[in-house]
Amino acid sequence: MADSVWVPTSASVAPAAPANTRHAAVVRVTHWLTTLAFLGLLVSGAEILISHPRFYWGEAGNVLTPPLFKIPIPSSRATVPTGYGYVLPDQNGWSRYLHFQAAWLAVLTGSVYFVFGFVTGHFWRNLFPGRADLSWRALSTVIAKRLSFRSAGAGESGSYNVLQQLTYLFVIFVLFPLVIWTGLAMSPAIASVFPASVSVLGGQQSARTIHFFVSVALLLFLLVHVAMVCIAGFRNRMRAMITGRASNMGLK
Amino acid sequence: MSKLSRRKLITTGLTVAAGATGVAVAAKVAQRYGLIPPDAGGFYGPGETLTYAAQRLLTRHSLAREFAPSQISQPPFANAVDPPLGEDFRRYQSASFTEWRLSVDGMVARPASLSLAEVKSFPVRSQITHLACEEGWSYIAEWTGVPLSHILELAGTLPQARYVVYRSIQSDWWESIDMADALHPQTLIAHGMNGGELPVGFGGPLRLRLPRQLGYKSVKYITRLTVTDTLKPFGKGLGSVSPETGYAWYAGI
Numbered sequence: 001m002a003d004s005v006w007v008p009t010s011a012s013v014a015p016a017a018p019a020n021t022r023h024a025a026v027v028r029v030t031h032w033l034t035t036l037a038f039l040g041l042l043v044s045g046a047e048i049l050i051s052h053p054r055f056y057w058g059e060a061g062n063v064l065t066p067p068l069f070k071i072p073i074p075s076s077r078a079t080v081p082t083g084y085g086y087v088l089p090d091q092n093g094w095s096r097y098l099h100f101q102a103a104w105l106a107v108l109t110g111s112v113y114f115v116f117g118f119v120t121g122h123f124w125r126n127l128f129p130g131r132a133d134l135s136w137r138a139l140s141t142v143i144a145k146r147l148s149f150r151s152a153g154a155g156e157s158g159s160y161n162v163l164q165q166l167t168y169l170f171v172i173f174v175l176f177p178l179v180i181w182t183g184l185a186m187s188p189a190i191a192s193v194f195p196a197s198v199s200v201l202g203g204q205q206s207a208r209t210i211h212f213f214v215s216v217a218l219l220l221f222l223l224v225h226v227a228m229v230c231i232a233g234f235r236n237r238m239r240a241m242i243t244g245r246a247s248n249m250g251l252k
Numbered sequence: 253m254s255k256l257s258r259r260k261l262i263t264t265g266l267t268v269a270a271g272a273t274g275v276a277v278a279a280k281v282a283q284r285y286g287l288i289p290p291d292a293g294g295f296y297g298p299g300e301t302l303t304y305a306a307q308r309l310l311t312r313h314s315l316a317r318e319f320a321p322s323q324i325s326q327p328p329f330a331n332a333v334d335p336p337l338g339e340d341f342r343r344y345q346s347a348s349f350t351e352w353r354l355s356v357d358g359m360v361a362r363p364a365s366l367s368l369a370e371v372k373s374f375p376v377r378s379q380i381t382h383l384a385c386e387e388g389w390s391y392i393a394e395w396t397g398v399p400l401s402h403i404l405e406l407a408g409t410l411p412q413a414r415y416v417v418y419r420s421i422q423s424d425w426w427e428s429i430d431m432a433d434a435l436h437p438q439t440l441i442a443h444g445m446n447g448g449e450l451p452v453g454f455g456g457p458l459r460l461r462l463p464r465q466l467g468y469k470s471v472k473y474i475t476r477l478t479v480t481d482t483l484k485p486f487g488k489g490l491g492s493v494s495p496e497t498g499y500a501w502y503a504g505i
Contacts, residue, residue, distance in 0.1 A: 052388035059319070060382060062329035062389035077387055079331065092386060093498025094296075100505060101299025188384055189307045189464045189504030192314040208388060 040102030059203035290491030330453030361408030396444030
């Protein structure tokens with residue numbers, strides 16, 4: 001399994017490598033574990049949201065407080081004035097159990113990925129853009145190419161383009177840490193140990209509101225990510241993330 | 253190639269064995285130090301155990317945030333009780349709760365049945381803390397009451413005590429906490445709120461206030477405290493009524 005990681009080095013021995021390695025085993029396993037965790041968090045998070053689809057800024061907020069904004073959906077609690085004449089069934093029990101179990105899976109998987117990424121140089125090699133790629137000219141070329149919806153050429157399928165690199169870096173180093181931080185800041189026990197982690201966000205309700213927006217950003221990333229995989233060739237990309245091997249570039 | 257696979261097989265085998273041993277040892281240590289929650293069985297057991305163990309290790313002595321009087325929510329929100337309060341509660345209420353009693357039993361040297369007046373005669377602590385509901389809403393209020401640790405000290409908790417079970421006049425509402433939370437200075441038997449009596453809507457005459465956990469652990473209308481070394485005999489043995497209705501026993505998150 002893991003020996004597929006080393007195929008690129010052997011490629012120099014046999015220049016016409018029939019199959020090139022796209023993703024290391026650790027990347028593939030952590031990718032799918034994160035997918036599993038993310039889907040669990042998404043479903044349970046949506047259920048928890050339904051019990052109080054109102055958002056506030058500051059430390060405290062409830063139905064007697066003017067909200068920052070409301071989501072115009074029915075609620076699973078009769079105490080929430082939604083304008084709908086009915087109350088949805090309460091799903092918070094299992095949703096909360098699932099949310100935190102999936103959060104642990106995401107955090108533990110993410111930790112493995114972080115250590116792997118730094119130790120093996122995966123972040124430097126595959127995700128940090130080269131200086132040349134970051135020039136405006138290079139960036140605009142890539143953006144124009146994306147906007148024309150041309151599928152990735154053969155030369156591109158072995159590495160990420162600069163837009164992908166920047167997106168993945170943003171998700172890995174900004175969105176994921178932020179969603180974990182704002183999630184923990186909602187915990188009264190964690191707030192008792194790290195009070196500053198809540199106050200710098202503006203309060204516990206602010207943390208909840210930011211948590212919601214970051215989750216929406218992550219959901220948008222997921223949708224675009226899946227759409228791009230489909231555009232770039234669903235079967236090939238799925239094979240690459242499951243087996244580690246991209247298809248032979250020369251042969252169709 | 254076959255040499256490599258054999259080596260890999262051995263390494264994988266050793267890793268799995270080490271991992272399994274590690275988990276088994278961790279479980280033993282966790283059990284020894286009281287880091288396994290009573291609802292640790294079932295599919296969500298691993299997540300619950302990780303959360304409870306991690307937070308218990310981190311938060312044994314930490315204090316919930318306290319706020320300035322200007323941050324008190326005006327007005328606070330009294331979540332309705334379900335089911336509505338019954339006939340016996342209204343009888344107590346019409347007599348201004350003079351007949352209300354808080355009994356302390358179980359693993360204590362001196363079991364007691366305290367009147368409301370006695371509870372109010374104990375030294376009080378006031379704290380302006382956040383009450384956060386698992387649904388997502390919250391309010392800040394000033395709570396006044398006697399620290400639970402004071403009552404436990406009066407009753408003489410036996411050394412083997414591990415949990416305190418607390419019950420409401422609503423028979424289907426009961427909860428429990430470990431000794432770290434029971435002896436925590438901010439865990440109150442509250443009888444006052446925002447400078448006045450604790451209103452019935454907010455749990456008066458007596459409510460347990462546990463600011464480091466979510467609102468559903470702060471049970472209203474407290475009538476009985478039972479000190480115990482095991483939660484097995486209570487209800488379905490899951491620690492409280494919450495896991496029996498699908499909610500986590502530990503609500504620090």
